Amino acid sequence: MLNEQTIQVIKSTVPVLEIHGTAITKRFYERLFTSHPELLNIFNHANQKQGRQQAALANAVYAAAVHIDKLEAIIPVVKQIAHKHRSLGVRPEHYPIVGEHLLGAIKEVLGDAATEEILQAWAEAYGVIADAFIGIEAQMYEQTEQQLGGWADFRAFKVDRKVKESDVITSFYLIPEDGKSIASFEPGQYISVRMSIPGEPNTHIRQYSLSDSPEKPYYRISVKQEVETRDKPAGHVSNYLHQEVKEGDVLWLSAPAGDFVLDQQDERPVVLISGGVGLTPMVSMLNTMVEKQPHRPVTFIHAAQHGKLHAMRESVEQLARIHPQLSAYWCYNQPTDLDKETNAHHREGYIDSKWLQSIVPTRDAGFYFCGPTPFMRAVNGILKEWGIPQSDIHFEFFGPASSLEPVGAEIG
Structure with a gap:
């Protein structure tokens, strides 16, 4: 455990981290990849280029400093990150490397303000935090490998089927190449896909949510083809999956x-x-x-720009016809003429608080949501405004975690 003097030194750096945190993490990744380019095989290059990974790490370092006297408060965040580390193949030997370059980045960015006392305190704190990650991840690796159908690291899966779900989303049905059983999972979990793209020096790893229920003889992922926009580059891996990967090809999961x-x-x-x-x-x-749980009431709400971009609508509508406890609603903010003619959506525009409260029968429920970060900020704000307890609000980020402080009421 950390002594009181170390704790106070760490806490004294909180205002500095609030200002310089992202600069420190940006320099950290530059140092890390220059010294250990092999780690580019683990990290998401797109998140690096967009600055998302740097911002996420800066937030994590800041949170660790704020809660350094009660690190148990950040254990839920540690476990969330540890899940991703385990799925990526992060190992104990990586932590000393990260520590070395994080401290080096702090010293470079802060200059003379990074005294020996501050650097020593952060070295001690990093050691405690790293040990927490290593311990939790060791348990996860062991549980993952020893479970029925489980395995360590990455395993070869064959693309059994490739199904177009919308203009931009395609599902891949993946079966184990060795023909053996596969691990079950909890609905909401994801797998990592490791790709070797011809002509590129590094492998790419991307995480995709499993889009079907467990206990099937396959895993299904449904991947959006990310095209280039003003705000972000084209999705390197998603485009390769859509354009090049065919039925019968092998992916590593x-x-x-x-x-x-x-x-x-x-x-x-x-x-x-x-x-x-x-x-x-x-x-x-x-x-x-x-x-x-066929008697458990479910309200399913999906927002898309229009019907052509709406994946799996028919399968959800079919379930709603069969199961009276399920209510399904669509919300299109840019409906096509065909959408309007066929009345294929329940609402034109955005999800807002008034409409949500009109279709959800009770506040005494579990609320789960996922989507683009601005969408999630808005949903989170609506639920808080409605008085939904934090314990009933559950969400997932695709990629590094961000802030869900509401920035507007509209959702698109």
Whole structure:
């Protein structure tokens, strides 16, 4: 444990980290990849280029400093990150490397303000935090490998089927190449896919939510083809999956991971809210409930620009026809003429508080949501405004975690 003097030194750096945190983490990654380019095989290059990974690490370092005297407060965050580390193949030997370059970045960015006392305190704190990660991840590796159908690291899966779900989303049905059983999972979890793209020096790892219920002989992922926009580059891996990967090809998968999961011990109603490709973990939860908890009331709400971009609508509508406890609603903010003619959506525009309260029968429910970060900020704000307890609000980020402080009321 850390002594009181070390704790006070760490806490004294909180204002500095609030100002210089992102500069420190940016320099950290530059140092790390220059000294250990092999680690580029683990990290998401797109998140690096967009600055998302740097911002996420800066937030994590800041949180560690704020809570340094009660590190148990950040254990839930440690476990969330540890799930991702396990699925990526992060190992104990990586932590001293990270520590060396994080301290080096602090010294470089802060200059003379980074005294020996501050650097020593952060070295001690990093050691304690790293030990927490290593211990939790060791348990996860062991549990993952020893479970029925489980495995360590990455395992070869064959693309059994490739199904177009919308203009931008395609599902891949993946079966183990060795023909053996596969690990079960909790609805809401994800797998990591490791790709070797011809002509590129590094492998790429991407995490995709499983989009069907567990206990099937396959894993299904439903991938959005990310095209280039003003705000972000084209999705390197998603485009390769859509354009080049064919039925019969082999992909390398980690075992399922993640702590954003459906609480199946809870018998209360569930509200599933998604935007865009964020519907993938929601469909997994929905399919699981209609199979295992057929009497549990479910409200399924999905937002998309228009019908051509709306994946899995027919399958959800079919479930709603069969299961009276399921209510499904669509919200299109740019409906096509065909959408309007066929009245294929329940609402034109955005999800807002008044409409949500009009279709959700009770506040006494579990609320789960996933989608683009602005969408999730808005949903989170609506739920808080409605008085939903934090314990009933559950969400998942695709990629590094961000802030969900509400920045507006509209959702697109």
